[in-house]
Amino acid sequence: xxxxxxxxxxxxxxxxxxxxxxxxxxxxxxxxxxxxxxxxxxxxxxxxxxxxxxxxxxxxxxxxxxxxxxxxxxxxxxxxxxxxxxxxxxxxxxxxxxxxxxxxxxxxxxxxxxxxxxxxxxxxxxxxxxxxxxxxxxxxxxxxxxxxxxxxxxxxxxxxxxxxxxxxxxxxxxxxxxxxxxxxxxxxxxxxxxxxxxxxxxxxxxxxxxxxxxxxxxxxxxxxx
Amino acid sequence: xxxxxxxxxxxxxxxxxxxxxxxxxxxxxxxxxxxxxxxxxxxxxxxxxxxxxxxxxxxxxxxxxxxxxxxxxxxxxxxxxxxxxxxxxxxxxxxxxxxxxxxxxxxxxxxxxxxxxxxxxxxxxxxxxxxxxxxxxxxxxxxxxxxxxxxxxxxxxxxxxxxxxxxxxxxxxxxxxxxxxxxxxxxxxxxxxxxxxxxxxxxxxxxxxxxxxxxxxxxxxxxxxxxxxxxxxxxxxxxxxxxxxxxxxxxxxxxxxxxxxxxxxxxxxxxxxxxxxxxxxxxxxxxxxxxxxxxxx
Numbered sequence: 001x002x003x004x005x006x007x008x009x010x011x012x013x014x015x016x017x018x019x020x021x022x023x024x025x026x027x028x029x030x031x032x033x034x035x036x037x038x039x040x041x042x043x044x045x046x047x048x049x050x051x052x053x054x055x056x057x058x059x060x061x062x063x064x065x066x067x068x069x070x071x072x073x074x075x076x077x078x079x080x081x082x083x084x085x086x087x088x089x090x091x092x093x094x095x096x097x098x099x100x101x102x103x104x105x106x107x108x109x110x111x112x113x114x115x116x117x118x119x120x121x122x123x124x125x126x127x128x129x130x131x132x133x134x135x136x137x138x139x140x141x142x143x144x145x146x147x148x149x150x151x152x153x154x155x156x157x158x159x160x161x162x163x164x165x166x167x168x169x170x171x172x173x174x175x176x177x178x179x180x181x182x183x184x185x186x187x188x189x190x191x192x193x194x195x196x197x198x199x200x201x202x203x204x205x206x207x208x209x210x211x212x213x214x215x216x217x218x219x220x221x222x223x224x225x
Numbered sequence: 226x227x228x229x230x231x232x233x234x235x236x237x238x239x240x241x242x243x244x245x246x247x248x249x250x251x252x253x254x255x256x257x258x259x260x261x262x263x264x265x266x267x268x269x270x271x272x273x274x275x276x277x278x279x280x281x282x283x284x285x286x287x288x289x290x291x292x293x294x295x296x297x298x299x300x301x302x303x304x305x306x307x308x309x310x311x312x313x314x315x316x317x318x319x320x321x322x323x324x325x326x327x328x329x330x331x332x333x334x335x336x337x338x339x340x341x342x343x344x345x346x347x348x349x350x351x352x353x354x355x356x357x358x359x360x361x362x363x364x365x366x367x368x369x370x371x372x373x374x375x376x377x378x379x380x381x382x383x384x385x386x387x388x389x390x391x392x393x394x395x396x397x398x399x400x401x402x403x404x405x406x407x408x409x410x411x412x413x414x415x416x417x418x419x420x421x422x423x424x425x426x427x428x429x430x431x432x433x434x435x436x437x438x439x440x441x442x443x444x445x446x447x448x449x450x451x452x453x454x455x456x457x458x459x460x461x462x463x464x465x466x467x468x469x470x471x472x473x474x475x476x477x478x479x480x481x482x483x484x485x486x487x488x489x490x491x492x493x494x495x496x497x498x499x500x501x502x503x504x505x506x507x508x509x510x511x512x513x514x515x516x517x518x519x520x521x522x
Contacts, residue, residue: 035496054495075495113511114476
């Protein structure tokens with residue numbers, strides 16, 4: 001295992017080393033992150049990276065293949081545009097966690113702030129706590145699972161992402177509706193909860209999705225433009 | 226962008242270190258806004274009133290100003306000059322009279338703050354340079370607020386830098402931009418508030434001062450701002466004994482807070498908080514949108 005002291009050696013050195021992946025060195029520990037930005041972004045190898053502390057903006061952005069564990073809280077845009085792999089945040093995540101993600105699994109063991117999963121395009125996100133307002137705004141595909149409560153305007157202008165919430169939803173955004181939980185949804189949820197290490201029963205969740213009324217232009221609305 | 230830091234001490238033993246801690250936090254936020262920097266420090270209330278004055282020509286403006294002001298007011302005035310700023314000490318009941326006299330005696334100088342505890346220092350430049358010019362790390366106090374600016378709504382000038390103070394012992398810093406500041410400025414001007422700049426943040430400060438003058442407490446004034454101010458804002462405000470935080474309902478301007486039994490701290494980013502004592506065991510959270518937080522001594 002390689003240990004990297006970020007305070008002593010700097011971000012560019014760290015990310016260059018992680019990008020120049022050598023198959024003998026797949027396990028990394030990063031000490032003293034101190035809220036630094038862009039830690040472990042753009043990884044494209046089956047690395048296992050543990051960050052010992054809290055991170056700033058865009059940790060593990062654009063991740064492919066790697067597993068990144070943040071042993072603290074993450075700043076805005078954690079795992080933004082993730083392609084594959086796994087990102088686990090042991091504390092809370094700030095705004096727009098997992099935004100625009102195309103694949104992989106993002107697990108947040110605490111709470112996530114506003115706009116979690118905004119414009120998600122295939123990523124799976126499991127939040128053990130609550131999520132903030134405007135989460136899953138314009139979310140296109142993938143699954144957002146929330147064990148706690150969701151803030152206002154959940155799933156506004158949603159496309160085909162599936163939203164599963166166990167707690168209260170403060171309000172649903174435009175064109176987001178509650179949908180029936182069918183057996184295939186229970187199965188998807190069971191698998192995600194298990195992979196996210198979440199102790200919860202899939203039957204306790206409600207599913208929300210798009211009413212699909214915004215997909216096509218209605219001539220009745222022409223006067224609004 | 227813009228970076229905000231704030232520190233409200235609960236424990237008097239940290240007071241001698243307030244300036245040093247706040248400066249360290251502010252310098253960490255430099256890359257959020259390198260245009261200008263400022264800091265408001267609430268020092269010990271020694272029974273004297275204080276006016277912090279800024280001048281583009283300090284040698285000229287501050288020469289013998291204490292004696293001159295003392296003579297026209299007929300009271301004892303002391304003065305401490307720090308670079309482009311001077312802090313004038315005088316009996317607190319003479320503050321408004323002194324401000325009027327200063328405008329006559331030194332028309333080129335501007336009042337940064339007035340009150341019994343507050344001192345505001347702000348200039349164009351990097352936080353580390355501004356802090357060094359005024360020896361901010363050497364200052365003690367009970368609470369303080371710092372700001373590093375990336376200008377969007379008005380020019381990069383000393384007067385456009387934050388904090389803004391529009392009432393005795395009051396100050397406000399802002400990350401964001403207001404869209405209804407022109408109409409609100411006209412409205413507040415009709416109510417007798419005066420403005421030094423075209424800056425949106427000054428309007429927010431004057432709005433809160435106006436509410437406080439009309440009997441609201443800090444919490445009520447901040448609640449009202451959520452209805453009347455349109456735009457993006459994370460505000461941190463200070464009063465003689467209080468420290469408050471509010472974010473607009475969209476809350477896209479970042480904010481992180483930490484609380485221990487020794488202090489309440491605010492940072493635009495967690496990076497600003499990492500060197501505070503006991504941060505590893507502090508309660509760290511993001512203030513909720515459209516929610517008022519405030520603490521009082």
